[in-house]
Amino acid sequence: MADQTMIGSTGATWLPALARRSEAVVIPLAALVLGLGLFGLFLLTQGKSPVDFMAIVWKGAYGSAFSLQNTLSRAAPLLLAALCVALPARLGLVVIGGEGAIVLGGVATGALGPHLAAVPPIVALPLLGLIAMAVGGLWIGAAGALRFYRGVNETISSLLLAYIAIALMNHLVEGPFRDPASLNKPSTLPLVDALRVGNLPGMEVHWGLAFGLLACVASWVLIDKTTWGFAARIVGGNVRAAQVQGLPVGRLILGFTALAGGFAGLAGFFEVTAVFGSANASLASGYGYTGILIAFLARHNPLAIIPVALLLAGFDAASGLIQRRMDLPDATILVLQGFVFLVILISDTAYGRLKLFHPERWA
Amino acid sequence: MEHDIGLWGIPIAILGGAIRVSTPFLFVSLGEVLTERAGRINLGLEGTLVFGAMSGYATAVLTGSAWAGVAVAALAGAVFGLVHGILCSLPKVNDIAIGIAMMLFGTGIAFYFGKPYIQPVAPHLPAIPLGFWSDLPQLQAALQVNVLFVAGLGLALGMAWMLRATRIGLTLRVVGDSTDAARAMGLRPNVIRTLATAAGGAFAGIGGAFLSLYYPGSWNEGLSSGQGLMAVALVIFARWNPIACFGAALLFGGAGALGPALQSVGISSGYYLFYAAPYVLTLGVLIATSSPNRAMAGAPGELSITK
Numbered sequence: 001m002a003d004q005t006m007i008g009s010t011g012a013t014w015l016p017a018l019a020r021r022s023e024a025v026v027i028p029l030a031a032l033v034l035g036l037g038l039f040g041l042f043l044l045t046q047g048k049s050p051v052d053f054m055a056i057v058w059k060g061a062y063g064s065a066f067s068l069q070n071t072l073s074r075a076a077p078l079l080l081a082a083l084c085v086a087l088p089a090r091l092g093l094v095v096i097g098g099e100g101a102i103v104l105g106g107v108a109t110g111a112l113g114p115h116l117a118a119v120p121p122i123v124a125l126p127l128l129g130l131i132a133m134a135v136g137g138l139w140i141g142a143a144g145a146l147r148f149y150r151g152v153n154e155t156i157s158s159l160l161l162a163y164i165a166i167a168l169m170n171h172l173v174e175g176p177f178r179d180p181a182s183l184n185k186p187s188t189l190p191l192v193d194a195l196r197v198g199n200l201p202g203m204e205v206h207w208g209l210a211f212g213l214l215a216c217v218a219s220w221v222l223i224d225k226t227t228w229g230f231a232a233r234i235v236g237g238n239v240r241a242a243q244v245q246g247l248p249v250g251r252l253i254l255g256f257t258a259l260a261g262g263f264a265g266l267a268g269f270f271e272v273t274a275v276f277g278s279a280n281a282s283l284a285s286g287y288g289y290t291g292i293l294i295a296f297l298a299r300h301n302p303l304a305i306i307p308v309a310l311l312l313a314g315f316d317a318a319s320g321l322i323q324r325r326m327d328l329p330d331a332t333i334l335v336l337q338g339f340v341f342l343v344i345l346i347s348d349t350a351y352g353r354l355k356l357f358h359p360e361r362w363a
Numbered sequence: 364m365e366h367d368i369g370l371w372g373i374p375i376a377i378l379g380g381a382i383r384v385s386t387p388f389l390f391v392s393l394g395e396v397l398t399e400r401a402g403r404i405n406l407g408l409e410g411t412l413v414f415g416a417m418s419g420y421a422t423a424v425l426t427g428s429a430w431a432g433v434a435v436a437a438l439a440g441a442v443f444g445l446v447h448g449i450l451c452s453l454p455k456v457n458d459i460a461i462g463i464a465m466m467l468f469g470t471g472i473a474f475y476f477g478k479p480y481i482q483p484v485a486p487h488l489p490a491i492p493l494g495f496w497s498d499l500p501q502l503q504a505a506l507q508v509n510v511l512f513v514a515g516l517g518l519a520l521g522m523a524w525m526l527r528a529t530r531i532g533l534t535l536r537v538v539g540d541s542t543d544a545a546r547a548m549g550l551r552p553n554v555i556r557t558l559a560t561a562a563g564g565a566f567a568g569i570g571g572a573f574l575s576l577y578y579p580g581s582w583n584e585g586l587s588s589g590q591g592l593m594a595v596a597l598v599i600f601a602r603w604n605p606i607a608c609f610g611a612a613l614l615f616g617g618a619g620a621l622g623p624a625l626q627s628v629g630i631s632s633g634y635y636l637f638y639a640a641p642y643v644l645t646l647g648v649l650i651a652t653s654s655p656n657r658a659m660a661g662a663p664g665e666l667s668i669t670k
Contacts, residue, residue, distance in 0.1 A: 094460065133438040156596050163588060175635075335475050
């Protein structure tokens with residue numbers, strides 16, 4: 001690997017500081033490029049051109065106002081889904097069941113929304129949003145509680161809860177809350193127009209994006225600038241040490257997992273109020289799983305989630321165009337995500353090993 | 364219907380369903396026992412299962428032989444296990460996270476290559492009619508036992524003996540219980556763990572071939588919904604004991620057969636809730652068998668999931 005031979009040890013003092021800080025940026029970026037490179041090789045074995053692929057991704061994701069707005073609309077749930085992974089990760093928990101919280105947040109919105117048609121939207125919408133957050137928070141918070149009180153592995157329990165949530169959604173949408181008029185695709189009753197969340201001023205992107213960005217910034221403040229975040233990071237570093245220090249480990253785990261699930265539930269709320277207009281099986285579209293990859297790529301840093309989510313939302317948005325133009329199956333994006341995910345995790349092994357980022361070893 | 368057996372149809376259908384549905388659970392959980400006894404966890408077996416199902420089905424379509432499909436699925440599973448094992452041998456790499464990535468990668472690549480095989484029909488694996496003594500067609504149908512189920516039972520017994528009484532079994536257990544002790548004995552823990560993970564992946568691949576080549580017996584993208592993951596949880600429930608895995612797999616298979624069994628006698632309300640039964644059961648046994656403050660009895664000492 002690249003050792004620093006060109007950098008003199010007598011350099012300015014800003015240089016070592018920069019080198020130390022850049023490790024967390026350079027390694028994931030290099031891993032991303034390497035992952036995309038491996039995917040390019042895969043495309044070559046399939047007789048497809050990686051250059052064409054990237055050109056179509058650019059066109060379908062960012063190339064026109066329409067495609068850019070499509071990308072931004074898809075980024076909204078992804079930002080929130082990624083936070084659902086990143087927040088517990090700061091406590092050392094690997095929660096991968098965000099899909100379940102998205103689904104149930106959406107179902108709660110779709111089931112209750114039609115009953116609030118008479119309530120002024122200024123009251124009804126925040127109420128629905130908070131209920132969706134509460135349902136999602138309960139779901140992921142349950143995984144946190146099981147971890148803390150019973151020692152149940154949160155990775156497995158959260159994914160099981162996601163499967164249960166999807167079964168629950170199918171039951172509720174096809175049974176008690178089904179709109180009799182929805183024949184081909186069972187759905188809840190459609191929301192009245194007043195309860196549909198509109199677009200941000202001047203663009204065809206719904207308000208979910210603004211809330212997603214806000215949630216990322218707020219999470220960053222929470223983790224990096226408050227004592228709770230500091231305590232959470234200590235728990236993530238060493239649970240025993242945190243307990244010895246007298247930190248409320250249980251409350252931190254419950255609070256962070258519930259907040260994480262709340263964000264995912266909010267994503268479900270926006271999918272129903274801004275995109276679908278009712279709750280149906282489209283809620284389980286895999287945003288929760290893409291969110292896992294985004295959080296790991298961003299190294300669980302809420303601010304880094306923003307660019308990474310925009311990137312992956314772009315691949316998502318371009319997926320249809322790729323299928324049509326290159327005659328590739330829709331799973332191509334999953335293969336791409338798989339390559340990038342693996343390389344990102346492998347890159348963990350590089351931290352602390354490259355002298356370039358460790359000035360104390362520059363002699 | 365000629366033989367109207369009324370509500371007796373439910374337990375018989377659950378029994379038959381348990382035998383049919385349990386086989387993939389059995390193979391995946393036996394593979395995971397092997398891997399975890401060596402001290403590593405492979406959460407990616409869900410992806411291995413799906414890829415095994417796809418590659419087995421595709422091979423059976425192309426060659427006309429279901430057994431060739433099983434062989435290819437086992438081979439593909441071994442490759443997945445090998446990759447997982449090698450990646451986890453790198454320092455500072457988290458085996459749980461690699462498992463999640465392998466799960467997404469395995470399903471993605473299976474869906475990618477599986478597209479052309481959704482339509483074609485592949486030959487099925489043969490079944491042994493163990494219900495010949497009964498003249499109830501329902502019971503005869505329930506006791507159509509697949510060859511792989513019998514093979515899985517043999518594998519469970521063989522693994523239990525191997526772990527208890529052979530040099531290989533002892534080696535695996537030492538590596539799983541203490542890396543330091545294994546090193547002191549001159550063993551190479553990473554190599555042994557990688558080989559155990561590869562063997563475990565091969566078992567999971569066979570479990571996938573059962574899904575696509577016997578029951579449900581076709582390839583599509585919704586073929587497995589978490590069976591591979593539930594099998595990993597089942598291993599904890601079975602306390603890393605292959606024979607207990609056999610019983611647990613039957614129990615989980617029965618839970619999975621609950622919804623279809625009720626539907627077969629005409630009860631269809633709440634179908635989706637019964638469909639969730641295996642997940643609820645898995646979560647229930649995890650809650651019941653986990654403990655916040657002491658290590659679990661029978662758990663390999665080096666296992667990251669129980670630390």
